[in-house]
Amino acid sequence: MITKKANLLNVLKNIYISREEPISLVHFLTNRCNARCSFCFIDFDDENTFKGELSLEEIEKLTKKLGNSLLNVNFTGGEPFARKEIIDIAKKYIDNTTIQSIYITTNGSLPDRVEKFAKEITEYDKEIELTFQISIDDLPEAHNKVRKINNLFDQCIETYEKIKKIKNCNAVVSITVTHENCDNIENIFNHLHVENKINNIKCTIVRDEGVYKTPMEKKKKILDAFTFLTNKIKNLSKEGNITNYNTNTLQGRLHRKKDFISWNMIKETYLDPKYISLCHAGGLFGIIKANGDVYPCEILEDKKLGNVRNNQYNFINLWKSTSNKKIKKFIKDTKCNCSYECALSYNILGNYRYQHNLLKSAFNLD
Numbered sequence: 554m555i556t557k558k559a560n561l562l563n564v565l566k567n568i569y570i571s572r573e574e575p576i577s578l579v580h581f582l583t584n585r586c587n588a589r590c591s592f593c594f595i596d597f598d599d600e601n602t603f604k605g606e607l608s609l610e611e612i613e614k615l616t617k618k619l620g621n622s623l624l625n626v627n628f629t630g631g632e633p634f635a636r637k638e639i640i641d642i643a644k645k646y647i648d649n650t651t652i653q654s655i656y657i658t659t660n661g662s663l664p665d666r667v668e669k670f671a672k673e674i675t676e677y678d679k680e681i682e683l684t685f686q687i688s689i690d691d692l693p694e695a696h697n698k699v700r701k702i703n704n705l706f707d708q709c710i711e712t713y714e715k716i717k718k719i720k721n722c723n724a725v726v727s728i729t730v731t732h733e734n735c736d737n738i739e740n741i742f743n744h745l746h747v748e749n750k751i752n753n754i755k756c757t758i759v760r761d762e763g764v765y766k767t768p769m770e771k772k773k774k775i776l777d778a779f780t781f782l783t784n785k786i787k788n789l790s791k792e793g794n795i796t797n798y799n800t801n802t803l804q805g806r807l808h809r810k811k812d813f814i815s816w817n818m819i820k821e822t823y824l825d826p827k828y829i830s831l832c833h834a835g836g837l838f839g840i841i842k843a844n845g846d847v848y849p850c851e852i853l854e855d856k857k858l859g860n861v862r863n864n865q866y867n868f869i870n871l872w873k874s875t876s877n878k879k880i881k882k883f884i885k886d887t888k889c890n891c892s893y894e895c896a897l898s899y900n901i902l903g904n905y906r907y908q909h910n911l912l913k914s915a916f917n918l919d
């Protein structure tokens with residue numbers, strides 16, 4: 554892990570010993586979204602869903618109290634580009650924290666806003682790495698229908714092409730394997746990779762969260778499709794035909810290997826959930842909701858740590874509080890486990906058992 558703004562020794566001590574400051578946070582900038590995907594976990598019918606977003610001024614205060622180890626923030630939502638102040642929010646993170654990268658998940662429906670953001674932020678901070686994860690889950694007509702936006706597929710491709718031209722920006726298309734696309738996954742992949750020449754493709758597996766529950770009878774088919782897709786991406790990336798990361802760099806090789814390890818963990822546990830290794834949610838990784846609620850992860854909805862508004866926006870105090878120590882103890886004692894990729898990434902990074910494989914990849918030994 555290479556750090557520019559954070560002190561490397563402090564970060565390593567935090568990752569491997571104390572684990573009391575986040576190195577990555579997911580910040581839900583808003584719950585608003587112009588799409589209405591059938592598998593979305595947001596309850597758009599609940600009037601409280603859109604209430605109480607943290608203002609820019611509140612986010613500014615929050616960013617000053619995020620600790621000294623934060624390397625990455627993931628902007629998500631809702632649709633993060635529905636938040637008009639997203640450029641100013643990114644600048645607050647750049648000015649006030651130790652981040653070196655911003656990862657943004659978008660439905661890809663707003664190519665001009667995304668391009669403006671990418672150009673302005675890479676101009677503002679020439680060292681920041683931006684990754685835009687654009688969700689595409691199906692062939693054009695079906696994708697537009699499932700997400701309920703006309704012409705969305707074409708807008709996603711336009712967004713991808715625009716980002717690819719900007720220095721220090723990475724665009725990646727992410728396919729979420731769900732009960733709706735699992736029967737057609739090979740055609741979808743070919744349409745993206747072969748016909749639309751998309752070379753950066755990742756995939757995730759749909760998870761039960763909020764108001765979405767996976768139909769039980771579809772789980773085996775979803776897993777088969779996920780297995781097919783991950784094998785395909787793995788083989789093509791080893792041949793250099795999929796380039797999700799720059800494997801000429803140490804970090805690129807580590808990230809690629811981390812994906813391979815986490816896909817295997819998901820395959821091992823999706824149908825038969827079981828504990829594999831300690832989850833560092835609540836330590837190295839955490840969640841800030843649009844209204845300022847703080848959670849260790851997206852799944853443990855009954856484990857809210859508190860709200861930054863009630864804690865003088867001092868996130869790190871909340872993170873080091875007795876109530877979070879109890880939550881981390883709960884996660885450890887219950888051998889908490891799930892298939893949530895964001896948390897898996899930091900669990901792999903923070904667990905000794907994976908370091909051997911990561912190091913082998915770092916030095917091109919596998």
Ligand code: SF4
Binds near residue numbers: 593594630
């Ligand atoms: S694009 Fe994302 S946030 Fe918007 S409805 Fe779909 S799943 Fe939900």
Ligand code: SF4
Binds near residue numbers: 850
């Ligand atoms: S294992 Fe999953 S549910 Fe449990 S704390 Fe980690 S991310 Fe949350």
